[in-house]
Amino acid sequence: MPAITYEIIHQDKNTNARAGILHTPHGSFLTPIFMPVGTKATVKGVSPEELKDLGARIVLSNTYHLFLRPGAELVREAGGLHKFMHWDGGILTDSGGFQVFSLGELRKIKEEGVTFRSHIDGSKQFLSPEVSMEVQMALGADIVMAFDECIPYPADYEYAKESTARTARWARRSKDAMTANNQGLFGIVQGGMYEDLRRQSAKELVEMDFPGYAVGGLSVGEPKELMYEMLQVSTSELPENKARYLMGVGTPDYFIESVMRGIDMFDCVFPTRVARNGMAMTHTGRIVIKNACYEHDHNVLEENCDCYACRNGYTRSYIRHLFRSDEMFGLRLLTLHNLRFLQIFMKEMREVILEDKFLEFRTNFYVNNPNLQPKQ
Amino acid sequence: MPAITYEIIHQDKNTNARAGILHTPHGSFLTPIFMPVGTKATVKGVSPEELKDLGARIVLSNTYHLFLRPGAELVREAGGLHKFMHWDGGILTDSGGFQVFSLGELRKIKEEGVTFRSHIDGSKQFLSPEVSMEVQMALGADIVMAFDECIPYPADYEYAKESTARTARWARRSKDAMTANNQGLFGIVQGGMYEDLRRQSAKELVEMDFPGYAVGGLSVGEPKELMYEMLQVSTSELPENKARYLMGVGTPDYFIESVMRGIDMFDCVFPTRVARNGMAMTHTGRIVIKNACYEHDHNVLEENCDCYACRNGYTRSYIRHLFRSDEMFGLRLLTLHNLRFLQIFMKEMREVILEDKFLEFRTNFYVNNPNLQPKQ
Secondary structure: OOOOEEEEEEEOOOOOOEEEEEEEOOEEEEEOEEEOEOOOOOOOOOOHHHHHHOOOOEEEEOHHHHHHOOOHHHHHHOOOHHHHOOOOOEEEEOOOHHHHHHOOEEEEEOOOOEEEEOOOOOOEEEEOHHHHHHHHHHHOOOEEEOOOOOOOOOOOHHHHHHHHHHHHHHHHHHHHHOOOOOOEEEEEEOOOOOHHHHHHHHHHHHHHOOOEEEEOOOOOOOOHHHHHHHHHHHHHOOOOOOEEEEOOOOOHHHHHHHHHOOOOEEEOOHHHHHHHOOEEEEOOEEEEOOOHHHOOOOOOOOOOOOOHHHHOOOOHHHHHHHHHOOOHHHHHHHHHHHHHHHHHHHHHHHHHHHOOOHHHHHHHHHHHOHHHOOOO | OOOOEEEEEEEOOOOOOEEEEEEEOOEEEEEOEEEOEOOOOOOOOOOHHHHHHOOOOEEEEOHHHHHHOOOHHHHHHOOOHHHHOOOOOEEEEOOOHHHHHHOOEEEEEOOOOEEEEOOOOOOEEEEOHHHHHHHHHHHOOOEEEOOOOOOOOOOOHHHHHHHHHHHHHHHHHHHHHOOOOOOEEEEEEOOOOOHHHHHHHHHHHHHHOOOEEEEOOOOOOOOHHHHHHHHHHHHHOOOOOOEEEEOOOOOHHHHHHHHHOOOOEEEOOHHHHHHHOOEEEEOOEEEEOOOHHHOOOOOOOOOOOOOHHHHOOOOHHHHHHHHHOOOHHHHHHHHHHHHHHHHHHHHHHHHHHHOOOHHHHHHHHHHHOHHHOOOO
8 A cells, every 4th residue: 555645536527626535644634735834844933733723734844954954864863754843744845856946056957966055054965866865754754755856937948858857867766766665755747838848747757656746847937827738738647546736836816727727735835924924815815914904903814714813803903013013923823814714715625626616616716806817 | 899909828937928819800810920921912922822821820011012002092992902912811011111211212201201202213202100091091901000210220329219209109190090990000119229218119109008019120230139138128018918019020049039028920021032042941940942962852841841842742952943943933832831931930939838838949949050049
C-alpha cells in the first residue's frame, strides 16, 4: 500500500472538478483542500491547535529554509518535523527547487544539481535530487516533492525545453533516491508556457508512476488566461485516480478556475502574508483594515463567518486599532480569519461538486466579484 | 457596597504576608495576584482565552495610551474596554500619570494638570485628575487609579515634598471626579525616597478612604534595599482591610520581598517584554533561548511546568529555532510560559502563606537563586 493514495468521491457532471479524499500516514483529508504554509516549521503567528480549530488538516513546510536553518540533522534528531513543530496532521514539504531559484544567490545549474549561496549567511550550498530527498526524509513529511526547476516567465522555447527535460531526469533521480516507505513522492509538471512541453512533461512523469502530481511553474507572472490554458493542458495528461496539486496559488478566483480544471490541492503564502499586512479576505472582496472607514465599524470582519475572530465578536474597529498600534494580536486575528475563510471556501466548492452545481457556484462568485471575471 | 472590596483569608504568622480575595464587578480573585499588562487593550501576542487558560484573572491597561489612540470616546462607543478587547475578567487602568512623565514630551506640570506632547504624533495634550477620571470612566475598568506624579529618582527633598502634596490634592480631585459606582478608585502612595513623606502621603490617602491603595514611585532606579525600606514604611501606614498594590514590579525576588511586606497585587511589563526578547523565567533563573547551548536541547523550558509551551512539549531547541528565524510563534510561546510562571509563583506564595511557611519558601528561593539574596 503506497503512503499516499487518492480516492474520487464524485466527479462534477459539467466540469473537471472533483471531490475526493487524500489518504496520508497522518490522516485522510477531503479535497479540494488548501494547505497553509509553515515555511520555517511554523505557520506564522498561528498555533497547531488554532490550525486544527480552523479546519486545516495538512500544512506545507519548506525544505530550502529548513535545510539552511535549523538544518535537516537537527530536525531528524528532534524526531522529525511533525514532532519538532508539534503537528500531528499531514505535512507536505516542497523540494527546495523553487526557493533555490527565487531566494538563493549566485546559483549555478548543472545536471548534477544546483550550487547557490544561502540568503541567510552567504554560505555556499548545494542541492540536487539526491540531497533534497535526503533532507526530506530527515524532515519526514507525508508528501514530498521531486526536485525541479521552476522556469521563469517569460522564457524562450529552447530554454524551457532543456529545463523541462532536466526536470524529468531529476524526477527520475528523486524517485530513485526516495527510499522511505511512509512518504509519498509527487512529480511536478513543468514546461513553461508551451503546450507541447507541458504535455511532454506530464506524460514523462506519469510513466514514472508517482502517487500524485503537482503542476508547477504557473502563477509566475503570466496573464491569467495563459495560466488557465497551461493548467488545462497539464491536468488533461494526468491520471484521474491520482491527486493533483497546483503549487503556490491562493486566491478564490484562481481556486475556482483551477478546481474546474481538475485540481485537488493548493498551497500559498498569500492569505497569511496579506493578513500580516492588514488585509482580510471575504466572499465579496478584500478589507484593508487600516482604512479610516473602519474606525467606527463595530461589526465583525464577515457576517456569519465562524472563524475565531468573527465568532468571538472581534470588531473591525478593534482590529484596526491593533494594526495601527503594531500589536501582534491583530496579525493573528486576520491570519486566523483568512485561513478559516479558505477552509470554508474549499468546503463550499466540495459541496457544490457533490451536487453537480459547480458552474452555478462559479457564476454566483463572479456576480459578487465582477472585477475578477476572466475574459472569455 | 463598594465596587471593590478586599478580604483577608489568612495572615502569615511570621511576616506581613497575607492571602486574600479581591472582589470586583468582574469576579473575585485570590491574592497575591499578578496582573499581566495589556497596554493598548491587548496583552502583546496573547489571546483572552490564553490568558484565562494560564490563570490570569485581571489585566492592566493604560489610560495614557488608550487616551491617545484609539481615544476614550471610541472605546466608550464600542461598549467599554471589556467589550472592545473581548475580556470579561477584571481590568485595572492606571491614571496616565506615570506615562505622561515617562513617555510624554515637553511636559509642564501645573496645579491644574499636565500639558505634554503625544509621543505618537507630537500633538499637544492635557491630562488632569478630572480628565483622567473621565477617560477611565469611558474605558470602564473595574479598578481605576488616581492621577499622580511619579517622582523621579533621585529627587531632592523639597521637590519630593511639593510633588507629594500635589499628588494628595490630585487624589482628592480624582475621588471627587470619579462618579461611576461600578468602578473602584485606588489612591497611590508617593513620597519619593523620604520616610516622612511616604508616611504623610499614606496617611492623607487613608483619610480619604479609598477601597484600595497602590504604592507608586518605587523600582525607579533606587537600590533594592532602599526600595524595600520605602515599601515597608508605605504599607505600615495602610489599613489591613484594603488591597495593596505595588505598581510596576515583576520579578520573583521583588515579589517575595514585597509580599513579605504586605503587598497583594502586582503588575509589570517585564515578563512579557523579556519573553519577546527571548528570555524565559524559571524557578532557578533565566533562560536566554538564543544561546547556542540550547541548539540540541530537546527538553521543555522548565520541567513540570504546566504552561501551554511546556505541557505540549515545545522544546528549547524548537523555540530557539523560532527566535533565530524571527517567527512570531516563538514570542507567543515564551510569553505564555512567563505569564504562567508568574501565576504559578503567586499560587505558591499564597499556599505557603496559608500554611505559615512563607519564610521557609523565601529561604528556599534564595538557596536556588543565591545571586538574588538581598544584603542584610
